[in-house]
Amino acid sequence: MREPTRMVLTDEGPALVSGPVEIETPDGGVVRSDRPVTALCLCRRSRRWPICDTSHRTKVREGDRPC
């Protein structure tokens, strides 16, 4: 039997999937990711949905920590 694909559901954000993956979206499109690990957006806030762009992070207005 084939080894199952392990997916990690994080508590704060995306689901992590190993290996190159193709993701079929509801509109019939296919998004391919060749990364060793892909972070799939579950919160739908990503501007690059279905790929995570860290938009799930907590935001504070007018912080002063330079980036």
Next chain:
Amino acid sequence: MLIPTARGPVSEAVVEALRGGPVRPVDPDDPYGDDLQLALHCCYELHYRGYPGVSPDLEWDPALLTLRRELERAFVSALRADVPAGDDVDAEVAALLVEPVGPQVRGVSHHLHRAGELWQLREYIVHRSIYHLKEADPQAWVIPRLSGPAKAALVTVEHDEYGGGTPDHMHSALFAAMMRELGLDEAYGAHVDRVPAPTLAEVNLMSLCGLHRELRGASVGQFAMVELTSSPGSERLVRGMRRMGCGEAAIRFYDEHVEADAVHEQVVRRGVLTPLLEAEPELAADVVFGIRAALHLGDRLGEHLLGCWERGESSLRP
């Protein structure tokens, strides 16, 4: 790559040694200053690509290593004095994952996103080139100092930085392509003489922590800081570059980092930090030191850039 021009007696001593002269004793002054940081940069460069016409043997020259050690001690002492100590890695990571937003946030990527001009972006990229043209190299030195799951996860991220086996996808190659698109010289080392001490200090911290096994926790901390904070900053740069009318070929480097570093954050937290601290809990204080020292030097560079630009001045050396 040319041997840089000395900026004072300490860097003069190193440059003279590179040119084949004897290693003179030095008396380091300002640990964050141009003279010491350039001297340290040149010492470290012998461990990366070296200099044409300079004997590769100088990499392990005892007199030059003794001098380098003195400069490193001055630099580390200053960092230890200026960075508050701590050992709560979870709290440190949680703080990095909170994203300040709004028009008042002060930061280079925020400025370039909102209002930066193309000449400022080009200057920013010149500063960044000191690291990005050897992206991931300083952290590669920490690999043999780790073991088990932390090592495997760190290599997963490094592998991605090196293009996953495709040379054209190496992040250093994407950075060089962006420089070409923006009309900047992408040759390795081309801009060292033009960048000031705060730029060299950031990269010197990476080399320092990579080359000293004693500082492997700090190396991982520095790496974690970059991987945890880079995705939102890269998104701001992408949007700023689009606003400035940059083409897709120029934008690709930062565009790639939005997605790549969203994943790297997860791999570094779950795959590197957690197992590393389970295996070696005594490294927690050094991980925090690496995070805070990197933030401290990043703030210094950010203030230099924003301060110069607010005065309408170039942030580069003449």
